[in-house]
Amino acid sequence: MNIKEIMQELREEKGHCIERKSTFIKDLKVLYGSRQHRRSLFAVVALWIYSAFNYYLIGYYVKYFPGDVFVNFMTMTVAEVAAPIVLRFVQSMWSI
Numbered sequence: 001m002n003i004k005e006i007m008q009e010l011r012e013e014k015g016h017c018i019e020r021k022s023t024f025i026k027d028l029k030v031l032y033g034s035r036q037h038r039r040s041l042f043a044v045v046a047l048w049i050y051s052a053f054n055y056y057l058i059g060y061y062v063k064y065f066p067g068d069v070f071v072n073f074m075t076m077t078v079a080e081v082a083a084p085i086v087l088r089f090v091q092s093m094w095s096i
Contacts, residue, residue, distance in 0.1 A: 031037050062072045 032041075059076070062076055063069050065072050
């Protein structure tokens, strides 16, 4: 391969990336343009912030809960492991 062929391939790849970027931005504009999508986005972001704040707040204050610190951490860990398993089970039951 000579340098001209390599440069031509790089130009083609760059053009393809620009096309994909422009279509991605257009798709985002279409999604954000819908009032229902904006409301859903706001609701999901608000719920995510709320749940993340609560999760880290509980993790931070678990040492101040009454009782043994190690039992509290173990209980929190078991709850974190069990929650996705239960959620997967509930989702599989609803999809029937």
